[in-house]
Amino acid sequence: MPESLTRAVRWSASLRWDGAVGALLIVLLLLSFSTVDGFGNALNLSFLIGNTLPIALIALPMTLLVVSGEIDLSVASTAGLSGAVMGALWNQGMTIEAIIPICLLLGVVCGLINGLLVTRLGLPSLAVTIGTLAAYRGIAQIVLGSDAVTDFPTQYLDFAAGRVGDTFVPQAFLPFLVLLAIAVVALHATPFGRSLFAIGANEEAARFAGIRVKRQKLILFTVTGLMASLTGIFWALHYASARYDNATGLELSVVAAVLLGGIDFDGGKGTLGGAIAGVFLLGALQNVMSLQDVSAQSQIVVTGVLLVLSVLGPRVARQIAVARAGRRAASAPTSSLSSPS
Amino acid sequence: MTHPSEAGPAPVLSLKDVSKSFGAVRALRDVSLELFPGEVHALAGENGAGKSTLIKTLAGVHRPDTGQVLLDGEPVLFHGPGDARDAGIAVIYQEPTLFPDLSIAENIFMGRRPRRALGRIDHKATHDATLALMQRLGVELDPDRPARGLSIADQQIVEIAKALSFDARVLIMDEPTAALTGSEVARLFGVVRTLREQGAAVLFISHRLEEIFRICRRVTTLRDGAWIASEPIEGMTEDDLVRRMVGRDLDELYPKQDVKPGEVALSVRRLTREGVFTDVSFDVRRGEIVGLAGLVGAGRTEVARAVFGIDRWDAGEVTVDGRTLTNGAPSTAMAAGLALVPEDRRAQGLVMDMSIERNIGLTGLRTTVKAGLVDRGAERSRSLDWAVKLQVKYARIADTVNTLSGGNQQKVVLAKWLATGPRVLIVDEPTRGIDVGTKAEVHRLLSQLAADGVAVLMISSDLPEILGMADRVLVMHEGRLAAEIPRSEATEETVMAAATGRAAA
Numbered sequence: 001m002p003e004s005l006t007r008a009v010r011w012s013a014s015l016r017w018d019g020a021v022g023a024l025l026i027v028l029l030l031l032s033f034s035t036v037d038g039f040g041n042a043l044n045l046s047f048l049i050g051n052t053l054p055i056a057l058i059a060l061p062m063t064l065l066v067v068s069g070e071i072d073l074s075v076a077s078t079a080g081l082s083g084a085v086m087g088a089l090w091n092q093g094m095t096i097e098a099i100i101p102i103c104l105l106l107g108v109v110c111g112l113i114n115g116l117l118v119t120r121l122g123l124p125s126l127a128v129t130i131g132t133l134a135a136y137r138g139i140a141q142i143v144l145g146s147d148a149v150t151d152f153p154t155q156y157l158d159f160a161a162g163r164v165g166d167t168f169v170p171q172a173f174l175p176f177l178v179l180l181a182i183a184v185v186a187l188h189a190t191p192f193g194r195s196l197f198a199i200g201a202n203e204e205a206a207r208f209a210g211i212r213v214k215r216q217k218l219i220l221f222t223v224t225g226l227m228a229s230l231t232g233i234f235w236a237l238h239y240a241s242a243r244y245d246n247a248t249g250l251e252l253s254v255v256a257a258v259l260l261g262g263i264d265f266d267g268g269k270g271t272l273g274g275a276i277a278g279v280f281l282l283g284a285l286q287n288v289m290s291l292q293d294v295s296a297q298s299q300i301v302v303t304g305v306l307l308v309l310s311v312l313g314p315r316v317a318r319q320i321a322v323a324r325a326g327r328r329a330a331s332a333p334t335s336s337l338s339s340p341s
Numbered sequence: 342m343t344h345p346s347e348a349g350p351a352p353v354l355s356l357k358d359v360s361k362s363f364g365a366v367r368a369l370r371d372v373s374l375e376l377f378p379g380e381v382h383a384l385a386g387e388n389g390a391g392k393s394t395l396i397k398t399l400a401g402v403h404r405p406d407t408g409q410v411l412l413d414g415e416p417v418l419f420h421g422p423g424d425a426r427d428a429g430i431a432v433i434y435q436e437p438t439l440f441p442d443l444s445i446a447e448n449i450f451m452g453r454r455p456r457r458a459l460g461r462i463d464h465k466a467t468h469d470a471t472l473a474l475m476q477r478l479g480v481e482l483d484p485d486r487p488a489r490g491l492s493i494a495d496q497q498i499v500e501i502a503k504a505l506s507f508d509a510r511v512l513i514m515d516e517p518t519a520a521l522t523g524s525e526v527a528r529l530f531g532v533v534r535t536l537r538e539q540g541a542a543v544l545f546i547s548h549r550l551e552e553i554f555r556i557c558r559r560v561t562t563l564r565d566g567a568w569i570a571s572e573p574i575e576g577m578t579e580d581d582l583v584r585r586m587v588g589r590d591l592d593e594l595y596p597k598q599d600v601k602p603g604e605v606a607l608s609v610r611r612l613t614r615e616g617v618f619t620d621v622s623f624d625v626r627r628g629e630i631v632g633l634a635g636l637v638g639a640g641r642t643e644v645a646r647a648v649f650g651i652d653r654w655d656a657g658e659v660t661v662d663g664r665t666l667t668n669g670a671p672s673t674a675m676a677a678g679l680a681l682v683p684e685d686r687r688a689q690g691l692v693m694d695m696s697i698e699r700n701i702g703l704t705g706l707r708t709t710v711k712a713g714l715v716d717r718g719a720e721r722s723r724s725l726d727w728a729v730k731l732q733v734k735y736a737r738i739a740d741t742v743n744t745l746s747g748g749n750q751q752k753v754v755l756a757k758w759l760a761t762g763p764r765v766l767i768v769d770e771p772t773r774g775i776d777v778g779t780k781a782e783v784h785r786l787l788s789q790l791a792a793d794g795v796a797v798l799m800i801s802s803d804l805p806e807i808l809g810m811a812d813r814v815l816v817m818h819e820g821r822l823a824a825e826i827p828r829s830e831a832t833e834e835t836v837m838a839a840a841t842g843r844a845a846a
Binding site: 190207211212 | 675
């Protein structure tokens with residue numbers, strides 16, 4: 001009986017975490033509007049959203065991956081590689097309309113390699129994608145060297161950096177909303193997405209229920225590669241600069257944001273809404289820090305601390321809730337001797 | 342409430358009018374129990390009757406809200422399991438937790454190994470002390486052997502030896518036989534008798550009633566947290582005991598209906614998985630319940646896994662209603678009408694953190710779909726429908742399955758698979774660790790399914806269950822089918838003879 005109580009409490013604790021992140025985002029925005037100079041104007045808000053979009057784009061497939069119990073740390077390198085290839089091919093004189101599909105295909109290949117290593121060889125994704133993180137970035141440097149390619153066609157640069165009319169909404173935000181809607185439906189309403197929760201919570205039971213675990217994971221890694229390369233293309237156009245080291249360290253922000261949004265690192269729990277709230281909470285924090293002249297290095301420290309807190313937070317909340325429930329039930333503390341009843 | 346107390350020795354450990362509540366749930370209500378030295382005492386009751394809470398109270402994990410724990414007649418207050426252990430009370434669980442990389446001797450003397458000068462560990466003394474314990478138990482186990490790879494039966498022996506090394510006078514054995522084979526149970530009972538003769542008090546819990554009658558002298562029955570009776574076993578029948586536990590007469594434990602078998606539904610031909618099982622061929626017809634018996638490790642579960650597609654086979658063929666199944670593909674097996682209720686419901690059958698609704702829904706994600714999306718209404722009604730049909734006891738369908746008792750969890754696994762409308766149902770240990778009332782329900786259900794034309798293959802280590810339910814018994818021995826025995830000739834002797842390789846195929 002105390003176990004059932006514990007579980008119920010844990011469930012409500014995770015709900016609270018989701019909501020808490022959303023509430024925190026709203027509080028941060030309100031505070032920033034009233035106290036941070038230059039935060040509220042349309043230009044800054046469009047910067048905030050535009051700079052957060054790369055994190056948000058990759059967070060979509062990353063959320064699904066983490067729910068299924070896997071992770072991809074090579075996403076930033078895939079983005080960098082795809083930007084570098086884009087720059088190199090542009091230098092060769094190819095048209096941008098031909099280059100973009102090639103870069104997307106390259107992302108698919110990068111993701112497929114991760115997926116095959118994880119599903120066919122049964123390697124842990126954490127190790128595999130740390131390896132490809134280094135490898136893809138290395139290839140990017142070989143492809144482009146230390147060049148920076150900046151002379152992409154203006155209509156593309158304008159789209160990636162421009163705003164909708166006089167509003168603060170970047171043009172690229174609208175296609176993102178479409179992708180977000182697709183991801184929400186895919187994770188929470190399709191058989192594919194729903195079975196990811198089972199895979200993440202108990203992979204063996206998922207297999208015994210006829211779910212094609214390896215195939216689903218392979219698809220996820222491939223889509224993640226595709227989204228990472230799309231992000232790489234967006235990055236190069238948004239900042240009008242294709243360099244081999246574009247988006248370096250972005251995987252840290254993505255993982256931090258997703259975990260901050262309440263996606264359980266052990267898999268099986270979380271919502272896309274929470275993940276996106278986490279993304280924009282992180283994005284807003286970074287924006288405010290920039291406005292306050294906090295150095296880029298210090299911002300990385302903050303991101304790192306947030307990552308640790310976001311793993312720690314839900315667990316501490318759970319422990320507190322359990323302890324409280326324990327007192328309520330007037331039961332003795334749990335012990336290692338408790339029997340598997 | 343008076344308890345028949347014996348003349349002669351005083352109880353070594355007793356509970357007096359103990360109550361314990363968790364929130365609104367009253368797990369124990371005024372329960373009393375007396376354990377005498379030199380007696381094996383059974384604790385009987387259905388899942389959720391309060392057995393676990395009682396054990397934990399004796400073991401110092403829980404403190405009673407009211408009432409007393411008495412040691413040698415003196416009230417004691419245990420502040421934790423350590424206190425109970427120091428008082429000579431040890432609990433042997435169904436699945437012991439040893440350190441796999443340490444030797445048996447190191448496991449037993451963990452943290453308190455004999456020392457020599459300068460604090461060096463005395464390996465020889467550790468070894469000899471362990472050997473002495475093993476001899477006292479009459480068991481041959483090498484003290485220097487690592488715990489990794491020991492059978493569950495051997496691990497329990499190590500736990501018992503560990504308890505003895507603490508001078509335990511009271512041993513509480515929580516379903517120790519659930520995962521043991523017949524000969525392992527016999528050896529364990531030998532050890533229990535030895536302990537009894539040495540004056541220990543043993544509290545024995547088992548869902549297998551025949552074991553209670555084999556080894557115990559008295560039995561205390563709990564129902565819904567309340568004490569029902571403490572009485573001598575002698576003169577009782579199994580029906581008497583079941584009536585105490587369930588509170589009513591149980592119609593029948595093995596309600597097998599006679600069904601005329603139809604055409605072949607599942608056909609397995611020369612199936613081989615190298616090093617695991619070899620050349621296995623059999624048919625299961627519609628309306629039949631075929632029992633698959635054998636010792637643990639004979640390859641029964643492995644055959645079922647391969648047939649369903651969890652593991653790949655190296656040679657052979659499986660057909661369901663004439664459709665050939667793809668090697669290693671559970672989804673195509675499901676599409677062909679095959680269902681597998683796996684042996685380990687917590688690890689394989691259920692996602693414990695997921696709701697009852699979603700667990701049952703897992704097998705229907707492909708079918709309860711509207712325009713490519715999961716039809717939540719259809720999913721809920723499908724889950725509710727089957728949860729009600731199987732009489733799962735739950736508060737809300739959205740509760741996670743780990744809030745349910747073992748028997749109800751097993752019903753959820755059955756519901757999950759019956760909801761797929763299977764033509765062939767494979768059940769692996771369908772009633773392991775569930776109480777006798779639920780067991781009878783599961784048997785009635787399997788019998789009804791067969792009567793409705795489902796072909797049932799039932800793997801079980803519970804021989805009475807195989808004999809009581811199966812139309813035919815297939816027996817495996819060391820990876821091969823050793824015998825096929827029709828119901829009329831199936832007895833404990835014929836099945837065990839084939840399972841141990843003593844009979845001609």
